[in-house]
Amino acid sequence: MSRKLIAVATAGVLAAVLAACGGGSPGPAPQGGQDAGPVTITMWTRAATQAQSQRLVDAYNKSHKNQVKLTVIPTDNYQPRIAAAAGAKQLPDVFAADVIFVPNYTSQGLFLDITDRVAKLPFKDSLAPSHMKLGTYDGRMYTLPHTLDLSVWFWNKDLYAKAGLDPEKGPTTLKEFAEQATTVQEKLGKDGKIHGTFFGGNCGGCYVFTFWPSVWAAGGQVMNEDGTQSLVNQSPMTDVFQTYRTLYDNGVTGPTTKEEQGPTWTGFFPKGTIGVMPMPSTTLGLMPKDMKIGVAPIAGPDGGESTFVGGDSVGISATSQHPDAAWDFLSWTVSDEAQVEVMAKNKDVPARTDLANNKYSAADPRVVLINSLVAKGQTPYALKFGQTFNDPQGPWLRFAREAVFGDPSKLASLNGAIDSSLQQ
Amino acid sequence: MTGIAPARPVRDPQAVAGRAGHTARRSRQLAGMLYAAPTALIVVVLFVVPLVLVVWMSLNRWPVLGAPTFNAPANYAKVSQDPLFLDSVLFTLKYTAIITVLLSLLALGLALAVQERRPGVAFYRAAFFLPGAVGFAAAALLFYGLLNNDFGPFGFLGVNWIGTPNMALTSTIMLVLWRFAGFNMLILLTGLQAIPVEVYEAARSDGATRMQIFTKITLPLLRPTIALMLILSITGSLLAFDQFFIFTNGGPDNSTVSMVMVIYRNAFFRFDLGGAAALSVVLLVALVALNALQMRVLRGGRA
Numbered sequence: 001m002s003r004k005l006i007a008v009a010t011a012g013v014l015a016a017v018l019a020a021c022g023g024g025s026p027g028p029a030p031q032g033g034q035d036a037g038p039v040t041i042t043m044w045t046r047a048a049t050q051a052q053s054q055r056l057v058d059a060y061n062k063s064h065k066n067q068v069k070l071t072v073i074p075t076d077n078y079q080p081r082i083a084a085a086a087g088a089k090q091l092p093d094v095f096a097a098d099v100i101f102v103p104n105y106t107s108q109g110l111f112l113d114i115t116d117r118v119a120k121l122p123f124k125d126s127l128a129p130s131h132m133k134l135g136t137y138d139g140r141m142y143t144l145p146h147t148l149d150l151s152v153w154f155w156n157k158d159l160y161a162k163a164g165l166d167p168e169k170g171p172t173t174l175k176e177f178a179e180q181a182t183t184v185q186e187k188l189g190k191d192g193k194i195h196g197t198f199f200g201g202n203c204g205g206c207y208v209f210t211f212w213p214s215v216w217a218a219g220g221q222v223m224n225e226d227g228t229q230s231l232v233n234q235s236p237m238t239d240v241f242q243t244y245r246t247l248y249d250n251g252v253t254g255p256t257t258k259e260e261q262g263p264t265w266t267g268f269f270p271k272g273t274i275g276v277m278p279m280p281s282t283t284l285g286l287m288p289k290d291m292k293i294g295v296a297p298i299a300g301p302d303g304g305e306s307t308f309v310g311g312d313s314v315g316i317s318a319t320s321q322h323p324d325a326a327w328d329f330l331s332w333t334v335s336d337e338a339q340v341e342v343m344a345k346n347k348d349v350p351a352r353t354d355l356a357n358n359k360y361s362a363a364d365p366r367v368v369l370i371n372s373l374v375a376k377g378q379t380p381y382a383l384k385f386g387q388t389f390n391d392p393q394g395p396w397l398r399f400a401r402e403a404v405f406g407d408p409s410k411l412a413s414l415n416g417a418i419d420s421s422l423q424q
Numbered sequence: 425m426t427g428i429a430p431a432r433p434v435r436d437p438q439a440v441a442g443r444a445g446h447t448a449r450r451s452r453q454l455a456g457m458l459y460a461a462p463t464a465l466i467v468v469v470l471f472v473v474p475l476v477l478v479v480w481m482s483l484n485r486w487p488v489l490g491a492p493t494f495n496a497p498a499n500y501a502k503v504s505q506d507p508l509f510l511d512s513v514l515f516t517l518k519y520t521a522i523i524t525v526l527l528s529l530l531a532l533g534l535a536l537a538v539q540e541r542r543p544g545v546a547f548y549r550a551a552f553f554l555p556g557a558v559g560f561a562a563a564a565l566l567f568y569g570l571l572n573n574d575f576g577p578f579g580f581l582g583v584n585w586i587g588t589p590n591m592a593l594t595s596t597i598m599l600v601l602w603r604f605a606g607f608n609m610l611i612l613l614t615g616l617q618a619i620p621v622e623v624y625e626a627a628r629s630d631g632a633t634r635m636q637i638f639t640k641i642t643l644p645l646l647r648p649t650i651a652l653m654l655i656l657s658i659t660g661s662l663l664a665f666d667q668f669f670i671f672t673n674g675g676p677d678n679s680t681v682s683m684v685m686v687i688y689r690n691a692f693f694r695f696d697l698g699g700a701a702a703l704s705v706v707l708l709v710a711l712v713a714l715n716a717l718q719m720r721v722l723r724g725g726r727a
Contacts, residue, residue, distance in 0.1 A: 079692065079693055080688070080692030080693065083488050083691070083692045083693075083695055084692060086488040086489050087488045087489075087697065089489075104695075108487060108488055108489060108490075108695060109487075109489045109490055110488070110489060202675055202676060255573065256573050258587060259573070259584070259586065259587050259676070261673055261675070318489060319489075386693060387689075387693050387694045391689065391693045392673050392674055392675060393508060393674050393678055393681055393685070393686075393689055393693075394693075397677075398677055398678065401676075401677060406677075424694075
């Protein structure tokens with residue numbers, strides 16, 4: 001009797017082991033295209049652009065039989081989550097990614113090749129050019145533009161008026177930006193509540209997004225074409241750093257500027273406590289309704305205008321079981337209907353240049369201005385962008401912090417560290 | 425620290441009485457193995473398999489998708505050339521030394537303070553232990569909020585809690601002490617209460633002073649408990665991650681980057697899974713060696 005018991009138990013244990021080793025794939029998965037009935041696909045996006053993704057998904061789910069289930073992941077954790085999911089072959093059907101990480105993801109083979117599908121889109125030539133460029137790897141296309149997030153200067157018209165500045169005239173050069181911020185600080189900053197300006201001083205991505213457009217506006221560059229050689233130790237980058245350094249030294253920046261790690265850097269302007277600062281264009285639709293905000297393109301030290309064309313691209317994961325359903329959703333998100341009635345209606349920048357002027361943008365000249373910057377701005381390309389510029393332990397954050405708050409004599413060797421990180 | 429529970433001899437009177445001796449022994453052995461099987465299975469699946477996998481990973485260039493390629497010993501050669509990792513080794517050792525000393529002293533003080541049964545002592549025991557019931561990640565976030573200069577209740581003090589390297593380390597140590605002192609106190613308390621009252625009575629009747637009782641009786645008899653606490657504290661500190669990842673984010677200027685943070689960064693920000701696995705193996709070997717050494721030193725005195 002006991003022997004029988006042992007045999008039964010052994011068989012049970014063996015079965016458990018086999019099940020554990022089976023890898024958890026529950027039977028053969030349906031192939032894309034032959035899906036019977038409506039399909040629910042999964043999608044991931046990062047919190048920074050959650051509002052836009054959510055609106056697109058809601059509109060799609062309302063008008064389609066197929067459904068999209070959206071999961072929002074904290075922005076700081078997005079890259080590790082993607083890496084972990086990819087390693088476990090657990091990527092969602094569709095995932096958006098910060099456009100600057102896309103070259104790295106495509107080089108790792110995370111996205112499905114959609115070149116032939118894109119070629120069939122009637123408006124393929126007007127898809128946001130910098131997003132499409134970064135989504136192309138070895139001549140094949142992997143992503144579509146999902147959201148466009150441009151860096152611009154916001155100024156608070158009420159504070160300008162109180163400080164004796166012309167509330168309708170924002171800065172047109174970085175020098176004017178510094179002067180106006182200083183005036184606001186001197187006139188209104190006595191009680192310590194109002195500050196001239198603010199920036200994310202302990203946040204690599206914030207520096208990239210808000211400082212680099214001033215370099216491009218002055219005709220300079222931050223990296224070589226291939227993204228393998230750093231140029232941030234040269235003018236005009238050094239001039240831009242010097243301007244912000246002076247602002248910090250003179251106490252014009254908010255008190256937590258040096259410690260701001262990124263999560264809350266856009267939270268101060270809507271409180272009405274900052275005179276003028278660089279902000280993401282996607283936050284314009286989220287500002288308090290009664291707040292009077294001016295929008296100006298980011299300028300170089302002596303003029304020019306540019307912007308960091310950031311935001312998200314979206315692609316189908318290489319391991320998706322529902323590529324056709326996923327493409328149905330993706331191609332819909334760049335359609336006229338989605339771009340005008342969902343994106344433009346909420347003051348967001350359309351992902352297509354042919355829709356820059358639409359019935360909603362005409363109502364707000366600030367939106368027209370932002371839309372027009374897509375063609376003037378840049379998106380830097382580097383295969384090792386994230387680990388060099390965004391990672392808090394990466395070399396760029398140390399470089400920028402020494403340049404703005406610390407010891408400029410260390411910059412030469414730190415620039416070498418940026419180079420070697422880019423070339424890894 | 426997972427181990428296989430020793431199989432207990434099975435007493436099955438029917439089997440012993442009714443069958444030949446060697447069959448009964450065989451049956452008992454099988455039954456014993458069977459009793460141990462669930463634990464053994466868990467150990468194999470959750471410990472041995474991942475361990476073998478991580479060693480294998482460390483010998484390969486391992487992309488997040490696609491097939492790995494064998495490249496040993498490139499991942500290990502890289503370890504000594506990673507300045508961030510070398511810095512993190514020094515920082516982690518420094519952190520471990522500081523935290524172990526402070527935590528042990530504080531825990532011992534607390535344990536001695538609440539050792540005897542007196543009115544109200546239960547309240548203090550509970551109060552000291554309560555922070556240990558808060559999840560560590562939640563505690564790190566709690567401190568991040570409390571010490572925030574913009575909106576935290578302690579921000580008004582004007583102290584830049586995580587703005588400079590020394591303050592960031594000091595604030596983190598405060599966090600860890602707050603979170604773990606009660607737990608270590610509990611460990612020491614169990615050791616203290618295991619010391620027979622008769623020993624103390626004998627010492628007192630021999631005219632020993634309080635100091636003599638503490639150094640000649642309490643400390644020596646507490647030695648195994650202190651050893652346990654030290655091993656837990658040192659191992660835990662060398663593997664520190666949550667507090668630096670959440671509370672200081674490795675900053676300012678990479679001054680609070682622990683070893684495990686570097687492993688995490690290599691794996692999930694740089695997608696260098698092979699390199700991260702190599703660092704993990706190095707850390708594992710160092711930890712095993714250190715623990716063996718500690719056991720020997722701490723046991724040696726008693727033997």
